Amino acid sequence: MTIDKAEYVASDPEATGPGAVARAFENQVAYCRSSNAAITATVCQALCDLIDTERGGAVMRRVRRWAGPALADALPLRLAGGLHALHLSGEEPRLAPIYEGLGPNNAAELIADAIERHEPYLMPWLDGPPQTNEAGRSAGYAAAFLWLVDQGLPGEFDLLEIGSSAGINLMMRRYRYDLGGVAVGPKSSRIHLTPEWRGEPPPDRDFDIIAAEGCDVAPVDLTDEKQALRLKAYIGPEFTERFARMDAAIAAANTFPPEVARMRAADFLRDRLARPQQEGTTRVLMHSVVWQYIPQEEREGIVEMMEQAGQEASKDKPLAWISLEANRDTHRHELTVRYWPGGQAWHKLATAHPHGSWIEWEG
Template sequence: MSALPPAIAAAFAAQAGFCRQFAAPFTGAMVAAAAAAVDDSSAMGRRLIAWPGDPHADALMMRVTGAFHALVRAGRAPALAPLYPPAPCPEPAVLVAAIRAVLADPESDAFLAAWLDSPPQTNEVARSGVLMPGLMVIADACRLPLRLFELGASAGLNLCLDRFGYRLGGVAAGDPASPVQLAPGWRGPPPPVADVVIASRAGIDISPLDVRNAATRERLLAFVWPDQPERLARAEAAIALAAADPPPLYGGDAADLVDAMVPLPGSVGVVFHSIAFQYFPPATQARIAARLAAFGAQASAQAPLAWLRYEVDDASVAALPTLRLTLWRGGALDERLLARAHPHGSFVQWL
């Protein structure tokens, strides 16, 4: 019996099932065990029992699993740490007992309760494996260096995408010596072989994350599910790469960066975003589209404009996100549906 109110307990149960379905059995077990373990004897339990918002909309369950993962990563949860992957998934009762032991420590409990304050924020590096072939299409079509403008860039990890190495449907791209190597499962024809030369880069996010800050880095990593060690290793390597040479990242509304763009003959202006557009307010979405259309009307073969978007454009559960490109080069508008891809970039269906 959970001490959580029925609606919150139901949200935890649904999230646990979702995690199991998406190959994260340990994270699913943590969600279920946390729901069973909490009561009003801990600060975390009291906050969860009295949670005022919608648990799904607030990503409450991911706040909880992120909080425990952060504590384990910090070496501050000795009762729980030995149960984390790569250990085999523990029995539910063992996990519940370990969570209760952690919550019984006032310092750990205070840490966990405070972690619930902010929503999860992630930056999925494997999405570069979907965006990079899109840049190869632009480079192939325009034969010019690219100026990158990323909207909803989070920590800016995907703004460093030319510093990663790739195998894309048999085509090698990027830096073969990079500590970040991406080889998404590939269906369909390969992308064009093209040299992607980046002339400049800039990103914007309403809540930009500075990976030079150790606490920010830990927060980003804690939200990666501990069942997915390869994803964790990739994020750690990309964070180290970005921290050594951070891309310019601004705080603000996505449309502000598009407003600030100016055409520069001899290069392509590339506005791109991944799994971010749905989070922009409708006024921002409209401003971006209107500004790009106006800007695109002035584009030419010497100063082209590209809009590359890897986004959920069909809300139905079974639909995959799409990779779409609009290219303005003077003359007729060039609109292409390039691919469908897994939301985290693990496979690409190139069209």
């Protein structure tokens, strides 16, 4: 298979075994290609080519024998992140032709050599899911806030984010947004988010964020240089604007770090929902590109907790749930919202690029 022939095939995300491993890499190649991430597609294609060989030492043996669900575990991105970190750190200069976008014909050989030379460095990258914290996703959250205010909910938001990673989206009060001509946020911000807007603009309202807390099972400290490098490694090398946003977010975190607890999502939500809610505020659960990494049983517990809390919500103390997650059937990310009281159905507001490059509004 070549990059230009890679096709995304809807598959059971919980499938395991050699076939599931190969499908995970093939789907990742197709996904990267459709997202204009040509360099990452090259890396994932090279890794895919190595699956049926004996190259790659212990790292690739572990990949071939992956016991868990390769697709749900985002196995391709775990190793791709480690390889990118090798390049960013300067530890493996022979990968430069790949990351400079030259598309070398021997990409698989270059990557196999790098994996074999750096087994101790790369093996830990397989231990946990990718960290893809991205300020651009805040634009989707902001559009959802405007929509919620338009529905009559208070525009003072108390944010609870699960899967916060480094907490970049918890700092969204400091960002400036242009959403289809609707501007919101401080003009002096170093981070200006102007996604390509498709469709009608969102409601021209206003909002404020009075509190923002999050959790992650493995939070990233942006003030730590090594941890910040790990987060940068999950950014596609093609997306220079994302690196600029990351640098600005790191500067913001060094000024006033976000509040990210090291907790499971369900435990964090249970604790925070039990706290008194200020009257005249909207409490919001929000998450982006993380739902697939939460175990099924825990996801079910979160749904149950939110529905129970929703029954206690009132006009003066409403509850909302904002999700920016992949639709596994359409292979696209959808911005959906549910709120209480006033209706328990999910409302699809938009289809959006997973990193915030564009938003196709339907709200």
